Amino acid sequence: MQKLNTATQMRQMDHAAMYGEYAVAPAILMENAGHAVAERAEKYIGGWLGKDVIIFCGKGNNGGDGFVIARHIQAAGARVYVYVLGCFQDYSSESRQHLETLFKLEDRETCIIVRCGDENIDWQLLKHRLQDSQIVIDAMLGTGFHGNLREPISSVTAVINEAAAASDLTVIAVDIPTGVDSDTGAVSGSQEEENGPVFADMTITFGALKRGLVFYPGRLCAGHVELDLIGMPAPLLKKSEDDPAYWLQESDISEILVPRSPDSHKGSHGTIGIVTGCSDMAGAALMAAHGAVRCGAGKVFLRVPSQTAPYCIGRQPEIMVRGIGNGSFFIEKDAEYIVSECRSWSVLAMGPGMGKNRETKKFIQYLISHTECPVVLDADALNLLTGEQNFIRSFGNRIIMTPHLAEFSRLSGYSLGEIRKDIIYAAKRFAAAWHVNLVLKGAPTVIVSAKTGNAYVNPTGNSGMACGGMGDILTGMIAAMTAHETMPDICTAASVGVYLHGAAGDYCRNHVGQYGFTPMELADAIPKVISQLGEAMAVPRLQHPMIGGR
Numbered sequence: 001m002q003k004l005n006t007a008t009q010m011r012q013m014d015h016a017a018m019y020g021e022y023a024v025a026p027a028i029l030m031e032n033a034g035h036a037v038a039e040r041a042e043k044y045i046g047g048w049l050g051k052d053v054i055i056f057c058g059k060g061n062n063g064g065d066g067f068v069i070a071r072h073i074q075a076a077g078a079r080v081y082v083y084v085l086g087c088f089q090d091y092s093s094e095s096r097q098h099l100e101t102l103f104k105l106e107d108r109e110t111c112i113i114v115r116c117g118d119e120n121i122d123w124q125l126l127k128h129r130l131q132d133s134q135i136v137i138d139a140m141l142g143t144g145f146h147g148n149l150r151e152p153i154s155s156v157t158a159v160i161n162e163a164a165a166a167s168d169l170t171v172i173a174v175d176i177p178t179g180v181d182s183d184t185g186a187v188s189g190s191q192e193e194e195n196g197p198v199f200a201d202m203t204i205t206f207g208a209l210k211r212g213l214v215f216y217p218g219r220l221c222a223g224h225v226e227l228d229l230i231g232m233p234a235p236l237l238k239k240s241e242d243d244p245a246y247w248l249q250e251s252d253i254s255e256i257l258v259p260r261s262p263d264s265h266k267g268s269h270g271t272i273g274i275v276t277g278c279s280d281m282a283g284a285a286l287m288a289a290h291g292a293v294r295c296g297a298g299k300v301f302l303r304v305p306s307q308t309a310p311y312c313i314g315r316q317p318e319i320m321v322r323g324i325g326n327g328s329f330f331i332e333k334d335a336e337y338i339v340s341e342c343r344s345w346s347v348l349a350m351g352p353g354m355g356k357n358r359e360t361k362k363f364i365q366y367l368i369s370h371t372e373c374p375v376v377l378d379a380d381a382l383n384l385l386t387g388e389q390n391f392i393r394s395f396g397n398r399i400i401m402t403p404h405l406a407e408f409s410r411l412s413g414y415s416l417g418e419i420r421k422d423i424i425y426a427a428k429r430f431a432a433a434w435h436v437n438l439v440l441k442g443a444p445t446v447i448v449s450a451k452t453g454n455a456y457v458n459p460t461g462n463s464g465m466a467c468g469g470m471g472d473i474l475t476g477m478i479a480a481m482t483a484h485e486t487m488p489d490i491c492t493a494a495s496v497g498v499y500l501h502g503a504a505g506d507y508c509r510n511h512v513g514q515y516g517f518t519p520m521e522l523a524d525a526i527p528k529v530i531s532q533l534g535e536a537m538a539v540p541r542l543q544h545p546m547i548g549g550r
């Protein structure tokens with residue numbers, strides 16, 4: 001698990017490293033950052049020797065990193081043009097120190113410094129240099145960026161992007177591409193204003209990942225991302241932040257998802273009750289059940305309204321289907337029977353294709369309030385529970401809600417714009433207010449624990465999954481994961497389900513193609529992606545140290 005930090009958290013980490021008990025000198029931290037870029041980018045571009053490189057250095061410490069990079073790559077055999085966009089006296093003392101060193105290296109041949117602080121930029125000359133260069137390094141703005149790009153940075157950014165689009169210029173961003181908000185992934189400008197962000201091929205980021213590197217549109221600007229720890233003291237790297245968010249790793253999943261015990265039986269892997277569907281949406285119910293089967297569930301029971309049952313019975317032999325009541329949708333009266341069945345179920349999942357009938361809402365509420373097992377709520381179950389914050393709050397610890405953005409907007413009352421502005425904030429705020437475990441589906445999906453308020457962001461998945469039915473499969477997967485005997489808590493189960501769902505989507509993209517793989521094909525890929533985790537799976541362990549815990 002990697003921390004996903006905000007600019008404020010990064011400032012606190014930097015400050016603690018430099019001015020706390022560890023007393024790492026600011027110039028050394030900057031030296032490490034600049035050296036990390038020179039070294040990691042060298043591998044990416046295949047060596048500095050003989051390359052023409054333009055480094056744009058802003059007036060903050062991101063620019064200071066640029067001065068260090070210039071020194072290292074000049075030494076490695078490149079010709080460097082350094083555009084200094086700040087005035088000497090305004091730089092921090094560590095940036096000034098590195099700039100002074102660079103001034104000593106200026107030779108008009110391998111190190112050419114262009115002082116732009118109080119002069120105009122020769123745009124024609126810059127464009128020619130961009131045409132003749134192979135690499136651009138963006139050290140204009142890092143975590144200090146806010147608002148929209150101002151001149152001259154906005155024009156410099158425009159000419160970099162233009163040159164990169166017209167040639168095979170490689171753009172390397174320092175810490176985060178200029179114009180990307182570290183906290184949210186929002187970017188500067190709009191199409192009309194043309195003051196958009198830098199589009200980089202690679203970003204080397206320092207100390208911890210920034211949230212803006214994994215949320216769109218910022219993620220599109222970052223290209224290939226590498227994290228360098230730049231000599232940050234280990235306790236600071238491990239320290240839990242206030243208001244934390246984490247980027248899930250494959251190693252987290254293989255640590256949690258232990259191999260099945262040789263003497264396990266179907267009871268060890270849970271009895272899954274999927275109670276959903278209505279007359280015209282039998283497919284959603286079947287897909288949810290199939291998602292559970294493919295996640296290794298011990299037994300899967302599918303309960304649908306009686307008029308839906310003929311379309312489900314016998315479709316898949318391992319799923320035990322029964323029709324409930326007399327109608328084409330569930331009504332409150334049907335709930336009593338499910339409550340009695342539920343006593344032997346490990347988990348109850350409701351929502352996919354369930355319809356929006358008011359009577360069905362009463363059915364769902366009756367079931368939630370008369371059962372004790374974990375409950376996964378998706379799709380129509382969420383639409384029906386809009387406005388029921390007080391009701392959900394009292395059961396929230398054992399509920400996982402899995403809305404996509406539009407369902408989340410209806411459920412929470414937050415506008416889509418408000419949600420997109422800061423997805424982690426919106427997800428955490430909702431999970432705290434409703435006291436519920438949340439899986440906010442999207443690109444990427446965010447999971448929030450009801451118990452800790454921690455947010456986990458999922459790295460897997462792709463746009464081939466943007467098609468109807470993918471969420472239904474996920475509902476069944478999360479239900480099945482919740483029921484495995486070795487799963488420490490339901491937020492962890494949800495995180496594993498979401499990760500594997502995306503990983504199975506990535507498997508399908510790679511083996512079937514980005515267009516047109518189906519939810520059922522994705523489900524069929526789940527055992528394959530789990531077996532790929534196989535070698536890394538840990539020996540059984542009861543409590544994973546981070547997700548959902550503590």
Ligand SMILES: NC(=O)C1=CN([C@@H]2O[C@H](COP(=O)(O)OP(=O)(O)OC[C@H]3O[C@@H](n4cnc5c(N)ncnc54)[C@H](OP(=O)(O)O)[C@@H]3O)[C@@H](O)[C@H]2O)[C@@H](O)CC1
Pocket residue numbers: 011014015018026029030033058059060061062063064065140141142143144145146147148149150151153174175176206
């Ligand atoms: N010791 C450390 O802390 C370490 C830090 N490190 C590095 O420092 C970086 C953070 O440095 P930082 O805090 O100086 O901020 P930075 O991103 O350089 O920008 C600040 C300047 O940008 C300006 N500005 C803002 N918005 C703007 C806009 N829209 N358009 C135009 N200008 C705008 C803003 O001006 P203002 O708006 O305040 O007038 C201010 O002058 C971090 O990302 C990492 O690379 C590493 O070396 C490791 C050790």
Ligand SMILES: Nc1ncnc2c1ncn2[C@@H]1O[C@H](COP(=O)(O)OP(=O)(O)O)[C@@H](O)[C@H]1O
Pocket residue numbers: 379403404441442443444445460461462463464465466467468469470471472473474501
């Ligand atoms: N561009 C994308 N990148 C990654 N994952 C995606 C993308 N588009 C969709 N998904 C995933 O696919 C699933 C779609 O779920 P949902 O919208 O509920 O589908 P449905 O309701 O039709 O079953 C979610 O898990 C979502 O995260």
Ligand SMILES: [K+]
Pocket residue numbers: 062138139140141142173174175176177178
């Ligand atoms: K940058």
